[in-house]
Amino acid sequence: MQRVIIVGGGFGGLYAAKSLRKAPIDLTVVDRRNFHLFQPLLYQVATGGLSPGEIASPLRVVLKRQKNTRVWLGEVVDIDAANRRVILADGQLDYDILVLATGATHHYFGNPQWAALAPGLKTVEDATEIRSRILAAFEQAERETDPQKRRAWLTFVIVGGGPTGVELAGALGEIANDTLRHDFRSINPAEAQILLLEGSDRLLQAFPPDLSRAAEKELIGLCVRPRTHAQVTGIDPEGVTMRTAAGQERIPTRTVLWAAGVQASPLGKILEERAGAPLDRAGRVIVGPDLTVPGHPEIFVIGDLANVSHQTGKPLPGVAPVAMAEGRYVARSIQARLQSRSLPPFHYFNKGNLATIGRNEAVADFGKVRLSGFLAWLVWLFVHLMYLVEFDNRLLVLTEWVYNYITRNRGARLITGQRA
Amino acid sequence: MQRVIIVGGGFGGLYAAKSLRKAPIDLTVVDRRNFHLFQPLLYQVATGGLSPGEIASPLRVVLKRQKNTRVWLGEVVDIDAANRRVILADGQLDYDILVLATGATHHYFGNPQWAALAPGLKTVEDATEIRSRILAAFEQAERETDPQKRRAWLTFVIVGGGPTGVELAGALGEIANDTLRHDFRSINPAEAQILLLEGSDRLLQAFPPDLSRAAEKELIGLCVRPRTHAQVTGIDPEGVTMRTAAGQERIPTRTVLWAAGVQASPLGKILEERAGAPLDRAGRVIVGPDLTVPGHPEIFVIGDLANVSHQTGKPLPGVAPVAMAEGRYVARSIQARLQSRSLPPFHYFNKGNLATIGRNEAVADFGKVRLSGFLAWLVWLFVHLMYLVEFDNRLLVLTEWVYNYITRNRGARLITGQRA
Numbered sequence: 001m002q003r004v005i006i007v008g009g010g011f012g013g014l015y016a017a018k019s020l021r022k023a024p025i026d027l028t029v030v031d032r033r034n035f036h037l038f039q040p041l042l043y044q045v046a047t048g049g050l051s052p053g054e055i056a057s058p059l060r061v062v063l064k065r066q067k068n069t070r071v072w073l074g075e076v077v078d079i080d081a082a083n084r085r086v087i088l089a090d091g092q093l094d095y096d097i098l099v100l101a102t103g104a105t106h107h108y109f110g111n112p113q114w115a116a117l118a119p120g121l122k123t124v125e126d127a128t129e130i131r132s133r134i135l136a137a138f139e140q141a142e143r144e145t146d147p148q149k150r151r152a153w154l155t156f157v158i159v160g161g162g163p164t165g166v167e168l169a170g171a172l173g174e175i176a177n178d179t180l181r182h183d184f185r186s187i188n189p190a191e192a193q194i195l196l197l198e199g200s201d202r203l204l205q206a207f208p209p210d211l212s213r214a215a216e217k218e219l220i221g222l223c224v225r226p227r228t229h230a231q232v233t234g235i236d237p238e239g240v241t242m243r244t245a246a247g248q249e250r251i252p253t254r255t256v257l258w259a260a261g262v263q264a265s266p267l268g269k270i271l272e273e274r275a276g277a278p279l280d281r282a283g284r285v286i287v288g289p290d291l292t293v294p295g296h297p298e299i300f301v302i303g304d305l306a307n308v309s310h311q312t313g314k315p316l317p318g319v320a321p322v323a324m325a326e327g328r329y330v331a332r333s334i335q336a337r338l339q340s341r342s343l344p345p346f347h348y349f350n351k352g353n354l355a356t357i358g359r360n361e362a363v364a365d366f367g368k369v370r371l372s373g374f375l376a377w378l379v380w381l382f383v384h385l386m387y388l389v390e391f392d393n394r395l396l397v398l399t400e401w402v403y404n405y406i407t408r409n410r411g412a413r414l415i416t417g418q419r420a
Numbered sequence: 421m422q423r424v425i426i427v428g429g430g431f432g433g434l435y436a437a438k439s440l441r442k443a444p445i446d447l448t449v450v451d452r453r454n455f456h457l458f459q460p461l462l463y464q465v466a467t468g469g470l471s472p473g474e475i476a477s478p479l480r481v482v483l484k485r486q487k488n489t490r491v492w493l494g495e496v497v498d499i500d501a502a503n504r505r506v507i508l509a510d511g512q513l514d515y516d517i518l519v520l521a522t523g524a525t526h527h528y529f530g531n532p533q534w535a536a537l538a539p540g541l542k543t544v545e546d547a548t549e550i551r552s553r554i555l556a557a558f559e560q561a562e563r564e565t566d567p568q569k570r571r572a573w574l575t576f577v578i579v580g581g582g583p584t585g586v587e588l589a590g591a592l593g594e595i596a597n598d599t600l601r602h603d604f605r606s607i608n609p610a611e612a613q614i615l616l617l618e619g620s621d622r623l624l625q626a627f628p629p630d631l632s633r634a635a636e637k638e639l640i641g642l643c644v645r646p647r648t649h650a651q652v653t654g655i656d657p658e659g660v661t662m663r664t665a666a667g668q669e670r671i672p673t674r675t676v677l678w679a680a681g682v683q684a685s686p687l688g689k690i691l692e693e694r695a696g697a698p699l700d701r702a703g704r705v706i707v708g709p710d711l712t713v714p715g716h717p718e719i720f721v722i723g724d725l726a727n728v729s730h731q732t733g734k735p736l737p738g739v740a741p742v743a744m745a746e747g748r749y750v751a752r753s754i755q756a757r758l759q760s761r762s763l764p765p766f767h768y769f770n771k772g773n774l775a776t777i778g779r780n781e782a783v784a785d786f787g788k789v790r791l792s793g794f795l796a797w798l799v800w801l802f803v804h805l806m807y808l809v810e811f812d813n814r815l816l817v818l819t820e821w822v823y824n825y826i827t828r829n830r831g832a833r834l835i836t837g838q839r840a
Contacts (some may be wrong), residue, residue, distance in 0.1 A: 051471035053832030060603035139493040183480035412473030
């Protein structure tokens with residue numbers, strides 16, 4: 001039987017695995033974490049709306065009924081492409097077909113020292129770290145008597161005006177103006193300043209300009225100040241410096257969140273060395289129309305690690321629907337090969353783009369149809385619940401959501417991480 | 421206005437604060453964590469049944485409607501009893517009345533090096549650490565080919581046969597025999613050995629002997645092996661050594677959990693130095709019948725930090741109902757003093773003792789009425805839900821519970837803690 005190894009249990013890898021459930025193959029899913037993370041809702045964990053357990057499903061649970069599949073907890077440190085072998089930190093696995101779907105990580109544009117000062121939002125640990133920082137900042141402000149220092153504690157800067165930055169900023173606006181309203185005695189949380197810095201000329205570059213404007217308006221309604229043409233040039237424990245049209249500017253702040261650059265997983269680089277894979281500037285593997293590495297039809301690369309640009313000349317965006325579609329295509333391709341058939345090139349049908357802003361606003365782009373406000377938010381909610389239907393915890397998340405929506409609750413507001 | 425400071429937002433401190441909601445005082449609740457933890461359900465987090473956010477409520481949320489109360493996040497490092505001042509790691513607060521309710525921590529009987537090898541279960545971080553260790557042990561066993569090493573990964577030792585040890589062992593039995601049944605390919609989780617070591621002659625010393633026997637039987641039904649008269653003499657990364665009636669014995673194991681000794685919070689020691697408070701061997705403050713420190717009517721000590729023994733000559737047990745009753749008494753006592761009245765001595769009315777074992781068994785001791793099995797479990801469930809009614813997340817926990825019960829789900833099975 002063909003040995004297929006999928007590395008990475010995110011949207012790309014997991015959907016490939018699920019779509020292979022009936023294939024007569026010997027399938028191994030390797031991940032260094034034991035769970036699939038529903039990343040589009042990670043900002044809800046970072047802002048105390050959901051608990052990590054509610055947006056993560058153990059891979060073994062998701063794949064338990066697939067008799068042809070085993071889950072292997074381990075970290076891939078090298079790929080021996082010549083001998084078709086994956087090298088783990090503690091072992092190795094042989095493959096006939098390899099699917100790499102290890103995603104991307106933060107990228108600080110050559111300033112790795114910013115990582116500790118401005119955490120990004122990719123993992124469960126990132127989310128609980130951000131949650132702790134946001135809550136601790138309000139706690140510090142409550143106790144601070146110096147007005148200037150207090151102001152710095154109540155200033156939150158989010159770097160990057162893409163969907164993650166917009167969602168984080170919206171949720172923060174909600175927290176300051178609504179959730180925490182009656183919680184403090186010395187401060188009024190609504191005094192918080194929330195700045196969303198974007199280097200280009202508008203938020204949500206992937207959306208049409210009118211939706212960028214709508215998103216901006218919705219954010220301002222939540223007391224978020226979006227700043228475009230703002231290039232961050234420095235981050236330190238006391239503040240952020242940036243270059244704007246008007247020159248250098250400094251913002252005193254104690255909380256900076258990073259939602260700007262991403263870089264492909266280091267496995268791209270390894271594939272370049274071991275299999276001669278071409279990489280783009282973000283470290284993504286430039287794959288062919290069949291999503292394989294040139295010269296290596298047995299190695300597929302999908303999701304955020306892949307640069308798939310045969311369709312329009314521009315790489316497809318690093319979002320869950322793209323990764324899922326690629327995963328499904330790879331599964332079909334592997335099954336076709338078993339029957340000595342081949343598939344037409346991968347084609348992504350873009351069903352639309354969504355970003356949510358706070359409690360009940362969003363923007364939605366379906367090509368000709370563009371929505372903003374409450375209607376877009378309902379669409380966003382519906383789509384995300386539909387995705388979650390694939391997982392065990394759908395009912396729970398729905399309940400928690402409805403409950404939080406009605407009660408304006410953010411019960412998961414824990415400052416954790418200390419071994420106290 | 422009288423300045424009252426309550427240190428500690430556990431059951432004792434929180435119930436004191438809540439009962440003072442209408443008192444004409446200036447009340448400050450100091451805690452180093454920003455949430456109240458519903459500790460009786462912490463074993464559910466440690467075994468993947470509930471998420472931390474579901475058994476913790478932010479103190480600010482619980483106390484937000486109390487206009488006379490402020491929450492102060494900080495760690496008390498000293499008490500200046502002469503000047504009635506609490507010294508924080510970063511500041512100080514003056515009081516007229518002080519209520520200390522900082523609880524207890526693990527105690528390794530003079531073997532502090534065991535702490536890293538055998539984590540106890542007191543904090544949210546403890547619970548997620550234990551969860552990660554249990555799940556990682558099954559993952560390691562799945563990948564281990566040497567049968568002896570595999571057996572060590574599948575052996576779980578719980579030290580201490582009190583309620584926490586019994587609850588952890590029962591939940592582990594359930595996980596091995598039920599939850600994980602179809603999750604692995606190389607191992608059968610039901611092969612796991614779960615050993616519950618108790619130094620004395622029976623489990624659940626606080627219960628009557630017939631209920632200890634019932635609990636033992638229920639545990640054996642979940643494939644847990646209780647071992648009484650088993651004194652742990654050594655813990656190392658590869659196993660546990662113990663002294664039994666038959667002599668020394670060694671159990672090769674990679675997972676040891678600590679549910680044995682507790683020691684009062686270090687504030688007891690500080691109170692001994694600063695206010696001449698008498699301590700017992702566990703470091704608890706021996707308080708008078710009015711729950712104050714001898715010679716210091718302005719300092720109350722309650723909960724697990726207090727030794728309250730005027731009633732029967734034996735200290736009251738360190739359980740939530742005792743702490744809650746003490747908290748309520750202190751609140752009434754403070755209000756009585758405002759009216760220049762005084763209260764009769766504290767009297768604890770024991771409503772009963774409960775411990776749960778797995779999915780639907782428990783033991784319950786109400787004096788004359790003693791229950792075990794499913795009926796006791798229903799009582800346990802009812803009592804715990806009633807407690808939770810005080811908190812915001814009662815509906816959610818109930819939903820999660822019913823859902824988990826029906827689906828036998830333990831969805832929060834995440835191995836977290838790495839900054840990956």
